[in-house]
Amino acid sequence: xxxxxxxxxxxxxxxxxxxxxxxxxxxxxxxxxxxxxxxxxxxxxxxxxxxxxxxxxxxxxxxxxxxxxxxxxxxxxxxxxxxxxxxxxxxxxxxxxxxxxxxxxxxxxxxxxxxxxxxxxxxxxxxxxxxxxxxxxxxxxxxxxxxxxxxxxxxxxxxxxxxxxxxxxxxxxxxxxxxxxxxxxxxxxxxxxxxxxxxxxxxxxxxxxxxxxxxxxxxxxxxxxxxxxxxxxxxxxxxxxxxxxxxxxxxxxxxxxxxxxxxxxxxxxxxxxxxxxxxxxxxxxxxxxxxxxxxxxxxxxxxxxxxxxxxxxxxxxxxxxxxxxxxxxxxxxxxxxxxxxxxxx
Amino acid sequence: xxxxxxxxxxxxxxxxxxxxxxxxxxxxxxxxxxxxxxxxxxxxxxxxxxxxxxxxxxxxxxxxxxxxxxxxxxxxxxxxxxxxxxxxxxxxxxxxxxxxxxxxxxxxxxxxxxxxxxxxxxxxxxxxxxxxxxxxxxxxxxxxxxxxxxxxxxxxxxxxxxxxxxxxxxxxxxxxxxxxxxxxxxxxxxxxxxxxxxxxxxxxxxxxxxxxxxxxxxxxxxxxxxxxxxxxxxxxxxxxxxxxxxxxxxxxxxxxxxxxxxxxxxxxxxxxxxxxxxxxx
Numbered sequence: 001x002x003x004x005x006x007x008x009x010x011x012x013x014x015x016x017x018x019x020x021x022x023x024x025x026x027x028x029x030x031x032x033x034x035x036x037x038x039x040x041x042x043x044x045x046x047x048x049x050x051x052x053x054x055x056x057x058x059x060x061x062x063x064x065x066x067x068x069x070x071x072x073x074x075x076x077x078x079x080x081x082x083x084x085x086x087x088x089x090x091x092x093x094x095x096x097x098x099x100x101x102x103x104x105x106x107x108x109x110x111x112x113x114x115x116x117x118x119x120x121x122x123x124x125x126x127x128x129x130x131x132x133x134x135x136x137x138x139x140x141x142x143x144x145x146x147x148x149x150x151x152x153x154x155x156x157x158x159x160x161x162x163x164x165x166x167x168x169x170x171x172x173x174x175x176x177x178x179x180x181x182x183x184x185x186x187x188x189x190x191x192x193x194x195x196x197x198x199x200x201x202x203x204x205x206x207x208x209x210x211x212x213x214x215x216x217x218x219x220x221x222x223x224x225x226x227x228x229x230x231x232x233x234x235x236x237x238x239x240x241x242x243x244x245x246x247x248x249x250x251x252x253x254x255x256x257x258x259x260x261x262x263x264x265x266x267x268x269x270x271x272x273x274x275x276x277x278x279x280x281x282x283x284x285x286x287x288x289x290x291x292x293x294x295x296x297x298x299x300x301x302x303x304x305x306x307x308x309x310x311x312x313x314x315x316x317x318x319x320x321x322x323x324x325x326x327x328x329x330x331x332x333x334x335x336x337x338x339x340x341x342x343x344x345x
Numbered sequence: 346x347x348x349x350x351x352x353x354x355x356x357x358x359x360x361x362x363x364x365x366x367x368x369x370x371x372x373x374x375x376x377x378x379x380x381x382x383x384x385x386x387x388x389x390x391x392x393x394x395x396x397x398x399x400x401x402x403x404x405x406x407x408x409x410x411x412x413x414x415x416x417x418x419x420x421x422x423x424x425x426x427x428x429x430x431x432x433x434x435x436x437x438x439x440x441x442x443x444x445x446x447x448x449x450x451x452x453x454x455x456x457x458x459x460x461x462x463x464x465x466x467x468x469x470x471x472x473x474x475x476x477x478x479x480x481x482x483x484x485x486x487x488x489x490x491x492x493x494x495x496x497x498x499x500x501x502x503x504x505x506x507x508x509x510x511x512x513x514x515x516x517x518x519x520x521x522x523x524x525x526x527x528x529x530x531x532x533x534x535x536x537x538x539x540x541x542x543x544x545x546x547x548x549x550x551x552x553x554x555x556x557x558x559x560x561x562x563x564x565x566x567x568x569x570x571x572x573x574x575x576x577x578x579x580x581x582x583x584x585x586x587x588x589x590x591x592x593x594x595x596x597x598x599x600x601x602x603x604x605x606x607x608x609x610x611x612x613x614x615x616x617x618x619x620x621x622x623x624x625x626x
Binding site for chain 1: 355356357358359360361363400401402403404405406407426428429432443445561562587588589591592594595596597598599601602603604609623624
């Protein structure tokens with residue numbers, strides 16, 4: 001691990017260098033809005049490192065919204081072959097929450113059966129992280145995700161006039177090669193630390209330590225709060241789509257108009273959608289909104305948490321930021337915490 | 346993520362293997378038994394109670410229980426109800442057609458815990474399909490098991506699957522087969538009533554009995570209640586559950602029941618596992 005300082009003016013140079021080597025994506029403002037999206041960088045000046053949050057997380061590059069899994073030809077003897085697409089890619093300017101989200105997906109997609117498509121994309125990915133300024137929806141402090149432990153090559157922490165650049169991999173060190181850098185001073189490192197402490201304080205909004213959530217949730221399956229919060233849910237699935245740690249998908253065959261070939265594709269699916277738990281014949285195993293909301297919360301804060309040893313929520317706040325009816329995971333969790341504490345008496 | 350897993354078998358995770366449709370045996374107006382053999386002659390290598398994903402390129406993929414016993418390899422059978430896109434298209438195929446198969450997936454029935462015991466199978470409707478391999482297996486290795494009883498319930502006599510086999514089983518001393526239909530029907534002279542009405546006459550040696558239950562969701566609760574009335578232990582009540590497994594390999598999330606994936610941890614569970622899972626039935 002090395003800590004260096006680069007000036008703000010070095011960022012375009014760094015981007016230009018990376019762009020000369022291959023595809024780079026980064027956060028860019030949608031013109032005239034307070035919204036940002038990760039997109040291919042065409043001009044280094046388009047990258048806005050002071051963004052709040054992107055609509056979709058960086059996961060879309062490891063696990064695209066629609067992805068080909070197979071290609072087939074409907075000849076007399078059908079030919080079916082795997083499609084595993086990937087290319088070297090630099091994600092520039094990922095926030096700690098997005099980096100954490102990708103680490104969680106790494107665990108999910110490599111568990112028991114390694115997913116070839118995810119693995120291929122991910123193994124060619126390099127990540128330049130950047131620290132952020134939280135808004136009122138962020139709760140990374142509560143999830144323990146305010147700063148990344150791993151999953152990046154280079155991490156930029158803003159300081160006055162520039163960034164402290166931390167390189168943790170060979171690839172990260174190579175990114176800075178040939179660029180003007182200097183060693184960080186003690187005061188600059190203190191500034192980074194102080195900034196992080198402030199962020200953690202501002203974003204610690206769930207009223208319990210994160211590792212106690214799985215235990216706390218056991219016994220709360222019949223809580224009235226599921227219905228209370230789900231009552232306003234439109235079952236639109238937006239929270240699933242914008243979530244960095246959601247990875248459920250549907251699998252569909254797409255036949256070409258020529259009817260002699262096609263592809264099998266997967267597309268993002270969501271457990272909040274009404275049809276998600278349906279089986280042939282019409283039985284729906286999660287018919288009610290509160291059942292679906294409860295399932296989503298148990299998946300994030302209990303099932304996958306217990307299985308992989310970390311919450312499957314990165315506290316990015318995208319779900320509530322995009323929610324049409326403001327279902328806030330912090331409010332839901334805090335309601336549940338009050339109920340659990342009441343029971344303990 | 347470590348770039349260590351780009352081996353060929355991993356790359357093939359979602360690629361089906363071609364199998365030839367060798368025989369078509371209609372069972373009812375809705376259900377048909379299809380027999381397949383892999384093009385390369387390899388056996389499916391499944392255990393009773395497992396499922397495969399059948400793929401019709403251009404139409405889609407569907408999870409289907411294997412209906413034949415492992416000892417019948419290298420041919421294997423799927424008994425399919427015409428209910429969705431894939432299953433309807435399958436019913437239009439002719440013998441000799443090629444389909445894609447992925448699997449087998451899931452855990453299957455726990456044969457070790459059935460061996461040497463009394464086995465009671467309770468099947469409702471097409472619930473007979475997933476237990477058929479187990480029935481075949483027990484009938485082929487009959488001396489490995491003690492008393493063997495099958496309860497099979499249908500709505501109407503027209504829904505009866507595997508009629509020839511049922512006649513054979515009825516005539517056999519090796520199994521005590523009891524049939525019922527839900528409501529009286531002019532073509533039926535046997536027992537009438539839902540499947541639980543067959544329980545009062547059963548004489549079970551509770552500690553030695555292992556019960557396997559497969560049927561529509563509505564059936565489970567009532568059958569479990571009858572099993573409890575007969576003092577069967579929760580861990581000896583074995584159930585196979587239905588979900589729409591879209592990937593079969595523990596990723597897509599569709600088959601999740603609480604913290605379990607039906608495609609990896611199931612579809613077979615004991616009641617002692619399920620009774621704490623509020624999403625199970």
